Amino acid sequence: MSVRVAFEVFRYRPEESEEPTFSTYEVDCPDDWVLLDALNHIKDEIDGTLSFRWSCRMGVCGSCGMNVNGEPVLTCATYCKDFAPGPVRIEPLAHFPVIRDLVIDATDFMEKLESIKPWIIRDEEKPLEEGEYLQSPGELLDYKQYTLCINCMLCYAACPIYSRHIVFTGPAILALGQRYNLDSRDEGADQRRDVIAGPEGVWECTFVGDCSRVCPKHVDPAGAIQQGKAQYLAWWAKKALLPKGSK
């Protein structure tokens, strides 16, 4: 079984026009095709000039995120038949600058990713002969959810705050910071404070919650950000209220 679906695809070719346009393609999509299959069919059989990113085809690499009818989704995990007969509008991930067609510029995200120091930080490393850092299953539960992020950036495309204020560190990166701050083996919360609790960090978030709604891995970045607010507010209150020496 297959269904005919009309795709309206965002096209931006800076060498031809300063403004984007939409190209429409009609494709017979077998029931088991996802949107990425249809895009590959368009590129291979109809219009070889179409540009887009993809890699794993199984919801792991996070490369094929696009806005479909205004909603950020992984195109490798969204079936064509759900949109038949269309038209279904495919656009590059919202809020990011577009380089070409469906390809966005992720430089801002990559720079922010590094700024959060996404690794375990210790005040002092213990010698190897003392063995690994042990952790209870409960302590693992505190942050496990946040390890599932695949950096697909759908949460950024869903976040109106990021669109209006691009300096906002954003959902995935702040959730990643919390992933390490909540890890019982980590001692780097102070080093991440400037990014997480700074003017472009968690306080920019107004808790719209769409980042969590669109997350294909159920990471819940909105939750991580609210917990970050509580954590750093407690730190600030302790610093402001307790006498020196007892902090």
Next chain:
Amino acid sequence: MTKRYERQIPGWWVFTKKTWFVFFLREITCIFVALFAIFYLRFARAIYAGPEAYADYVEKMREPWAIALHCLFFVAVLWHTITWFVAAPKAMRPRIGNKLVPPRAVIAGHYAGWLVVSAGLMWILL
């Protein structure tokens, strides 16, 4: 460097998507919470000022505009409370031993707290 096509949502973005509008309603209703608090403080001041001031205030609050306004306050405060209680499990992920407390239990805890505080206030006032 290659040219980039920049996009930004409009200033009235809260009206452009259903989920954003629901967020807007949750936030905007805080104004009604504040307004109701002002009315409530004025009510307390009238009690403190004596029986005449209290009777005047009660009379004023019986006028149609005051009743309509308080109906609006009730709906807005109820919406504000419910939507925040729904959001609470995101900010609070309590763990007991090796198990996380389920989100429904966190929400139920908030409702229980609300009932206890309301019952306490009723006991004091009535």
